[in-house]
Amino acid sequence: MxxxxxxxxxxxxxxxxxxxxxxxxxxxxxxxxxxxxxxxxxxxxxxxxxxxxxxxxxxxxxxxxxxxxxxxxxxxxxxxxxxxxxxxxxxxxxLPRPKVKRPLPRLLSTEEVAAMLSDAAERAVAGAPLARRNHALLELLYGSGLRASELVSLPRRSVRRSDPFLILRGKGEKERLVPISDAAHRAIANWLDGADDSPWLFPGGRGPLSRVRLFQIVRAMAARVGIAPERVSPHVLRHAFATHLLEGGADLRTLQALLGHADIATTQIYTHVDSRRLVELVNERHPLARRHRGESD
The missing domain is CATH 1.10.150.130 (Tyrosine recombinase, N-terminal domain)
Structure with missing residues (x-):
């Protein structure tokens, strides 16, 4: 140049x-x-x-x-x-304007994720430090929908037991609130109890845990419960977080905020996951549907 x-x-x-x-x-x-x-x-x-x-x-x-x-x-x-x-x-x-079809995300069922979480929790009870760390990693990936890069770069002080959320600086340097479940709080507290002092929540060597190592850890956790490792990655768990929230009734705007998407068009990819549920939602919640059933507003 x-x-x-x-x-x-x-x-x-x-x-x-x-x-x-x-x-x-x-x-x-x-x-x-x-x-x-x-x-x-x-x-x-x-x-x-x-x-x-x-x-x-x-x-x-x-x-x-x-x-x-x-x-x-x-x-x-x-x-x-x-x-x-x-x-x-x-x-x-x-310049060319090729049409790019956005690939649908790989999916994990709620049962598959539950099996991974259950196995991780059981191993954490045994007390091995790495098992406690892995349980906390999994709870945050699935429970909060974090990107891999966001998770591994979390400072140790970012999660406080008294706060149900953390303020995260994510993609594009944009800040957002990320909820932390009670289960994730307990897993993190269990991990930090006795963990080496480090500025990172999940240290690895001289700095934070690498994304490559996180990828390897997640695949190993999947393999232990009989899930094909090639089906699982940190990003697949983020997709599972979004998919299962949508199936549970979350609206797209809320999902957009939780995932940190700048454009809701990016979030709309998840509407494919349960079209039958969306049709049922319209039939149950739309005012005209209630009138047809003879219900009052």
Whole structure:
């Protein structure tokens, strides 16, 4: 990437961080996509519509989701240049717009999660420190719907026995309230009772537990109760949290807040999980349905 392009990308990323609250991971992703485009175009700042249209032809071997992400990054980049008066025109109309079908999340039943929790709780009673830690990890993953990165980065002081929730800085550096169940509180207290002093709730080596290690722990816990390990991950447990809440009657707006989704469209993926229950909900709760049954409001 040329020095001129690098300067433009730096200004663009400064804007994303200041105005959109983009995380360092998001900024790194933007930089990577723009650098990949610059390697083909030669110059980001001077590229015209024809060059960008030809760029789409260079991406034919890439997955649709990758093409969509790179196109989105370039559109936002050139929109920024126009807004800042750094370009008179926006050449991004020629970029491809592939249709990306969002994959449905893998699901665990309530019985399967209950089996994992029951096994983890029984092992924690035996008193082994790692068993107590694993039980607390599982209670938080499923009971609060945390992302893996959010869980492993929790400071030790973030969970207080007197508070039914914690304030979490999640994706995009946005803060949200995360409820903590009584079972999770008990599991965490059991884990911390006698645990080594550390600034992290779940330490691992010289810093917090790594996401890779968390992934391994969760899969091992699944295997112990007869669940195929490839079906389970920290993110699958987050999906289970959302799915089972929706099945229990939670509305999408509440679910959006609990999961920390910026856009409710992201949360709507969970409406597929129990369409029969949603139809029954309309038939039972809608005023017209009650009138048809002869009930008063």
């Amino acid at each position: 040329s020095p001129d392009d690098r300067a433009l990308v730096d200004r663009f990323c400064d804007m994303l961080a200041a105005e959109a609250g983009a995380s360092r991971h998001t900024l790194a992703a933007y930089r990577g996509d723009l650098a990949a485009a610059a390697a083909v175009l030669g110059s980001l700042g001077a590229a015209d519509a024809e060059a960008l249209k030809a760029l789409g032809g260079q991406w034919t071997a890439l997955a649709a989701a990758t093409v969509a992400r790179r196109s989105s990054a370039l559109r936002r980049f050139y929109g920024f240049l126009v807004e800042e008066g750094l370009r008179a025109d926006d050449p991004s109309d020629g």
